[in-house]
Amino acid sequence: MDLRYSAADELFRSELREWLAAELALLPPAPHRDDWLARRSYDTDWQRRLFGAGYAGLSWPKAYGGQEASPGRQLVFLEETTRARAPYVGVNFVGLLHAGPTIIAEGTDAQKSQHLARILRGEEVWCQGFSEPEAGSDLASLRTRAVRDGDHYVVTGQKMWCSFGQVGDYGELLVRTDPDAPKHKGITWLMLPMDLPGIEVRPLRTVSGSSEFAELFLDEVRVPVECRVGEENDGWRVTNVTLSFERGTAFVSELVDAMRLVEDLAPLVRDPGHRRELGHVTAELDGIWALTKRNVTQAERGVTGRGTFMIKLAYSETRQKLGELSMRVLDREALVIGGPGNFVEERLRTLALTIAAGTSQIQRNILGERLLGLPR
Amino acid sequence: MNFDLSDDQVALRDGIRALLEGKFPMKRVREGFNLDMWEVLASAGVFSLRADGFGWADSAIVYEELGRALIPGPLVWSFGCAVPTGGLLRMDSGPYFVEHLDEIDELHVLGQEGIRSIDAKQISGKANDWPLDPLTPVWRVEELPAGDPFGEADASAELWYGGGVITAAYLVGMADALTTLAVDYAGQRKQFDRPIGSFQAIKHICADMAVRVEVARAATQAAACILDDPGSGNRERSVSGAKLLANEAGIANGRAATQVFGGMGFTWEVDVHLYLKRAWVLDTHFGSIDHLADAVASTHVDLGSSASGNH
Numbered sequence: 001m002d003l004r005y006s007a008a009d010e011l012f013r014s015e016l017r018e019w020l021a022a023e024l025a026l027l028p029p030a031p032h033r034d035d036w037l038a039r040r041s042y043d044t045d046w047q048r049r050l051f052g053a054g055y056a057g058l059s060w061p062k063a064y065g066g067q068e069a070s071p072g073r074q075l076v077f078l079e080e081t082t083r084a085r086a087p088y089v090g091v092n093f094v095g096l097l098h099a100g101p102t103i104i105a106e107g108t109d110a111q112k113s114q115h116l117a118r119i120l121r122g123e124e125v126w127c128q129g130f131s132e133p134e135a136g137s138d139l140a141s142l143r144t145r146a147v148r149d150g151d152h153y154v155v156t157g158q159k160m161w162c163s164f165g166q167v168g169d170y171g172e173l174l175v176r177t178d179p180d181a182p183k184h185k186g187i188t189w190l191m192l193p194m195d196l197p198g199i200e201v202r203p204l205r206t207v208s209g210s211s212e213f214a215e216l217f218l219d220e221v222r223v224p225v226e227c228r229v230g231e232e233n234d235g236w237r238v239t240n241v242t243l244s245f246e247r248g249t250a251f252v253s254e255l256v257d258a259m260r261l262v263e264d265l266a267p268l269v270r271d272p273g274h275r276r277e278l279g280h281v282t283a284e285l286d287g288i289w290a291l292t293k294r295n296v297t298q299a300e301r302g303v304t305g306r307g308t309f310m311i312k313l314a315y316s317e318t319r320q321k322l323g324e325l326s327m328r329v330l331d332r333e334a335l336v337i338g339g340p341g342n343f344v345e346e347r348l349r350t351l352a353l354t355i356a357a358g359t360s361q362i363q364r365n366i367l368g369e370r371l372l373g374l375p376r
Numbered sequence: 377m378n379f380d381l382s383d384d385q386v387a388l389r390d391g392i393r394a395l396l397e398g399k400f401p402m403k404r405v406r407e408g409f410n411l412d413m414w415e416v417l418a419s420a421g422v423f424s425l426r427a428d429g430f431g432w433a434d435s436a437i438v439y440e441e442l443g444r445a446l447i448p449g450p451l452v453w454s455f456g457c458a459v460p461t462g463g464l465l466r467m468d469s470g471p472y473f474v475e476h477l478d479e480i481d482e483l484h485v486l487g488q489e490g491i492r493s494i495d496a497k498q499i500s501g502k503a504n505d506w507p508l509d510p511l512t513p514v515w516r517v518e519e520l521p522a523g524d525p526f527g528e529a530d531a532s533a534e535l536w537y538g539g540g541v542i543t544a545a546y547l548v549g550m551a552d553a554l555t556t557l558a559v560d561y562a563g564q565r566k567q568f569d570r571p572i573g574s575f576q577a578i579k580h581i582c583a584d585m586a587v588r589v590e591v592a593r594a595a596t597q598a599a600a601c602i603l604d605d606p607g608s609g610n611r612e613r614s615v616s617g618a619k620l621l622a623n624e625a626g627i628a629n630g631r632a633a634t635q636v637f638g639g640m641g642f643t644w645e646v647d648v649h650l651y652l653k654r655a656w657v658l659d660t661h662f663g664s665i666d667h668l669a670d671a672v673a674s675t676h677v678d679l680g681s682s683a684s685g686n687h
Contacts, residue, residue, distance in 0.1 A: 001385060001433050002378050003601045003608040009377075072377040266676035276666060279673030283617030286672075287595035290379075294594045297377040305380075307594065310587045361580065368579035372559045372586060375574040 003293065005072060013076045019053055020084040030087070034211055040125060040167040043090030047122030057096070057120045059249075064104055064116045071299040074249050075292070082256040089253075091164045095119035095126035097250065099172045102189070105241045106230045111191070115170070127168030129159040129192060129216050130239070136160075137362050139174075140183045140236060144218060146175035146190065148232075152222040153177070153190065158215065161356075165201045165214025168194050173223075178233050187235035191227040198222070208348035209337075251315050252292060254353075258319055259285055261326070264341045268329050277325050284318040306371055313363040316353035323347040379598070381437065388430075389437045395420055396445040402647055408511050409449030409479055414460050417447070423454050432538060432603040436545035436596055443549025446650060448511035450476050452543050452661065453484055462496070463539075465662070470518045475657075477501055477515040484526060484535075491532050494523030509653035537603060537615045540662040544596040544615075544622035547658055548589060550651050551625035555585040557648060558629075558636040565638075572636075581636055585629045592621040613675040620668035626655030627665075 005013070027046070031038030050056045058074045060066020069077070089096060100119045103111050118124035135142040144157025155175055162171065171192035178186030192199075198221040203211040230238040262282055269275050291307045291314070298305035326343040327334045337344045354360040368374040381389065399416055421428055422442070425435045435455070442451055453463030459481040464472060466487035474483060483494045501515035508514075527535070559582050562573030572578045599618035602609035630652025634641035641648050659665060673679060 001381055001597065001601060002605055003598060004605070005377060075377070263676065263678070266673075267678040269673075269679060275673045275679065276669045278676070279616075279669035279671065280620065282613075282676070283595070283620045283669065283672045284591070286598075286614065286617045287591040287621045290594035290598035291591050293377055293379040293598070297380040300377060301380070306586075307590045310590055313583075314587050314591055361576070364580040364583035365576065367583035367586060368573070372555075372579075372582055374559065374562060374579050374582060375571045 005076060009072050009076050012073055013080055016055070016077065016080050017084070020080065020086055023049055023053070024084060024086060027087070036166040040091050043087060043092055044122035044125065046087040047092045051121050060100065060120070061104065064112065065120045071249060071296040075252055075296050078249060078252040079256055082253045083260070091125050091167055092122060094128045094163055094172065095124060098128060099126040099170070102172065102229060102238060102241055106238050110226070111229065124169050125164065125167050127162050127164040127171045127194070129162050129171045129173040131159065131161040133158060133160050137359055140187065142174055142176060142187065144175050145179070146177050146188060146223070151225050153225065155218050155221045155223055157218050159218070160215055161204070162214045162216045163212060165216055166203060166211070170194060171216070174235055174239060181233060184236045186233055187239070188232050189229045189235035189238040190223050191229060192223060193227070196221050196223065207351060208345055249296065251311050254319070255285065255289055255292065255315060258322060261322065261341070261346060265326055265329060265343065274325060274329050281318060281322045281325060288314050288318065309367055309371060312358065313360055313367070317360060319350050319353050323350050379601070385434060385437055388434060389441060392420070392438050392441045393444070396441055396447065400445055400447055405446050405448060405511070409476060411460065411479060413447070413449060414454070417451070423457060426456055432541055432600040433597060435542050436600040439542040439545040440549035440593070443546035444553045446550065446553065446654065450480055452539050452546065455539070455542060457482070470520070472517040472520055474499065474501055474515045474517050475512050478513070485520070485523065486532055486535055488529065488532065490525055490529055491527040491535060492523040493526035494521050509650070509657050511650060512654065512657050536662060537611055540615045540619045541596060541600050541603060543658055543662050544592070544599070544619040547622035547626035547655060548593045548596055550655060551585070551592065551622070551629040552589045554629040554633040554648065554651050555582065555589055558582055558585060558633040562636055578636055581632050585632050588625040588628060592618070592625040595621050610675060613672055616663060616668040616671040619663055620665055620672065623655070623659045623665045623668070627652070627659065630655050
């Protein structure tokens with residue numbers, strides 16, 4: 001047992017560092033937060049650069065254009081790109097981390113050849129249509145209806161928290177195809193071409209004022225049957241294939257970013273009580289980083305360790321503490337958003353961490369029931 | 377990456393766990409530490425791991441098992457010693473609270489300038505008849521003999537960090553045992569015609585216990601790896617952070633298990649209080665939560681105010 005990376009991974013790291021230093025110097029300035037067309041073009045441009053250099057789809061199989069890199073190498077990639085302040089995966093998030101892997105796991109050959117390469121090259125942007133106004137933590141209670149009509153599903157309903165809805169070419173959509181079946185058994189997973197008639201996208205403004213989410217209104221949208229991924233009424237299982245991708249190395253960038261925020265905050269800390277809390281939060285982040293290395297080691301051995309199911313809960317709770325501390329350190333400077341370090345904006349953005357992708361309460365239910373074996 | 381137990385380390389863990397379960401069930405543990413117990417542990421090689429070629433990571437694995445079994449005694453101070461040895465962090469003046477004075481041959485006093493060793497027979501103190509932890513008897517000593525130099529500053533630092541890591545490992549083992557106790561009870565105990573573990577209020581307490589264990593264990597084993605391979609990280613930051621998380625896991629899980637056990641958790645009969653009390657004792661060894669948080673903060677290069685890294 002040790003903390004070293006393999007020589008091959010260290011070589012990968014140094015080559016990546018060199019490439020990042022050269023490539024990041026060529027990037028145009030990042031666009032305004034709410035200029036979604038510019039953001040799409042900026043993020044997909046970055047994805048094309050990654051693809052050109054052989055850094056796209058690290059976790060994807062080689063058969064679909066990916067690098068099939070080991071979890072350790074993926075960890076190095078996320079560590080280095082975050083440290084170098086390379087563009088975040090951004091609008092490519094749903095395609096690269098949800099829809100793409102789902103199509104790889106469950107899609108037909110035609111679906112694979114139509115979408116996977118385009119996602120990897122930054123040519124196709126995906127958004128997510130899972131949650132609904134009445135279906136949040138209880139996602140399986142979703143009510144958006146899809147009625148079969150010949151070669152089409154006719155879809156009517158409303159989706160919430162549609163990530164990147166303003167700029168998506170396709171949406172991953174969960175619909176109810178059998179209203180009489182038990183709730184988990186009547187759901188189907190569809191690819192929704194976002195240019196179909198009957199789709200209305202309304203930006204949803206978050207507490208931080210940002211608009212990366214949208215509401216989606218679907219009024220008798222005719223979706224071709226060939227857009228179905230997996231069998232009809234088997235969508236819940238297909239969905240769980242997708243959701244599990246959020247629990248691997250998905251929080252590494254967040255974690256590296258939080259450690260950088262701690263380093264940015266340290267010079268501002270004068271109060272001994274704040275200093276002690278900074279030490280506390282640092283120890284927690286270091287511990288979560290060590291657990292990440294444990295999880296990655298186990299993943300390389302083909303084992304999904306129990307720690308894998310804990311990172312999201314532990315990280316998001318610690319990140320909230322860091323956010324509270326930064327507000328108190330800033331004191332009156334916290335009354336203004338957009339100052340150096342982005343502490344206030346980060347405090348607002350990270351309020352979502354204990355809610356999105358399974359609230360902390362849902363995470364604790366999962367841990368209690370599936371890991372500890374407590375009764376439902 | 378290679379940050380998980382090797383096959384040899386799994387065998388080491390399973391071997392010591394089986395030995396402790398066989399020799400020291402809770403009934404025996406409740407009788408407290410004595411020379412017989414020390415000899416069983418010594419002949420199993422617990423105190424001579426380093427001399428026998430094992431690393432700090434291996435030692436942490438063994439001490440986690442000692443903590444899981446709640447083996448009492450000056451186990452960390454005796455690490456690397458041939459006779460039962462107690463210890464104190466340097467204090468400028470008495471009174472001193474010396475643990476296990478009746479069973480130790482030597483007392484090591486750890487300071488930044490070095491370690492001093494005092495013959496335990498030369499120490500006079502008053503046995504306390506009501507220690508916080510019934511398995512950690514305490515003597516109140518007004519004055520300590522000067523003793524003899526036992527190690528230089530380097531040895532003192534190694535003992536500070538090494539002792540911190542294996543104490544952290546011991547606390548992780550305790551916190552894990554507490555999680556098992558609480559989860560088992562929550563699955564069996566019924567109220568309102570349901571196992572109490574089916575209530576989210578109880579389930580979430582148990583989930584948080586399990587998370588504290590895994591994070592603290594990873595941090596502790598990472599710190600142990602850094603002691604074995606100093607180029608792979610920052611010793612001060614990793615050891616201080618790991619012991620902070622382990623202290624917290626021990627205390628918070630002790631408190632959580634007490635709550636899950638309800639009224640039974642407040643009884644002498646249920647083992648939970650013995651764990652919680654030991655966790656409080658060990659928070660005073662090799663750095664308390666508050667002290668360690670300051671130590672971690674002081675490792676930030678650009679800390680705003682001048683940081684004091686004293687220990």
